[in-house]
Amino acid sequence: MTATWLDFWQKENEFDDSMSANYAYFLARVEQFINLSKSRSVLDIGSGPGNLEDAWHDRVGEIHGLDISERYNAMGRAKHANHPNVHFHTLAADDYLNFSPVAGRQFDIIIVMSVVQYYRNAAEVEDLLAAIKRVAAPGAKALICDLIVEESVLKDIVSIVGRSLRQGQLLSMLKLLFRLRFSSYYNIRKQNGFLVIPESEWMAMCKRLNLNARFVAEPLTMQQERRNLLIQF
Numbered sequence: 001m002t003a004t005w006l007d008f009w010q011k012e013n014e015f016d017d018s019m020s021a022n023y024a025y026f027l028a029r030v031e032q033f034i035n036l037s038k039s040r041s042v043l044d045i046g047s048g049p050g051n052l053e054d055a056w057h058d059r060v061g062e063i064h065g066l067d068i069s070e071r072y073n074a075m076g077r078a079k080h081a082n083h084p085n086v087h088f089h090t091l092a093a094d095d096y097l098n099f100s101p102v103a104g105r106q107f108d109i110i111i112v113m114s115v116v117q118y119y120r121n122a123a124e125v126e127d128l129l130a131a132i133k134r135v136a137a138p139g140a141k142a143l144i145c146d147l148i149v150e151e152s153v154l155k156d157i158v159s160i161v162g163r164s165l166r167q168g169q170l171l172s173m174l175k176l177l178f179r180l181r182f183s184s185y186y187n188i189r190k191q192n193g194f195l196v197i198p199e200s201e202w203m204a205m206c207k208r209l210n211l212n213a214r215f216v217a218e219p220l221t222m223q224q225e226r227r228n229l230l231i232q233f
């Protein structure tokens, strides 16, 4: 049976240790767009091991992470056992657009970082946008980040190597790329690819859902050709 991205994230993988470098890059830039305060509540869709929760738990009112990986949620819960304002909820792998774990809640800040490329198709992403609209408080902002808007594996690699060099992290990035080449990641990527949605299609989806959205000009992740969509409610 062909393994899928959903299977990949359930198991220990090469990103477990490396995601935080990309996240640090994002954290250093995101506050140009998002104001944090103790009165704000945050939803982190595809929260992984909890990088956002680690950085923001004492700067916002509460944070809820949603992820299909119970393994990552367990890691996040262990790190934040003493932080009653941090919650990790597990989404069903076959029903990941069902946000019932946070039903009835509204959020001022919604972050989706490096997640939609693992969705199965653009229709699901439009459902994600509709789900975000349902949980967004008036005045909320959503940032959907690290979007692949054109297919180019080579550009992706050149970009991340160049950025890592400038950030003084070239060696650890080259080690990661080497490990990835001989890992299940490589095979799953070969079989499933990444979901690529052109910018025009993102804007068309936002228009159909009547969302006030724009791509931010500045890169927010180390892969500089990836785009970041800001939605203002």
Ligand SMILES: C[S@@+](CC[C@H](N)C(=O)[O-])C[C@H]1O[C@@H](n2cnc3c(N)ncnc32)[C@H](O)[C@@H]1O
Binding pocket: 006, 009, 010, 015, 019, 020, 023, 045, 046, 047, 048, 049, 050, 051, 052, 066, 067, 068, 069, 072, 091, 096, 112, 113, 114, 115, 118, 119
């Ligand atoms: C590259 S990691 C990013 C994690 C985190 N956002 C970060 O940047 O540190 C991708 C995450 O998305 C989760 N994920 C993949 N598909 C998902 C889906 N359909 N719904 C929710 N989470 C998903 C994975 O389990 C994994 O934790």
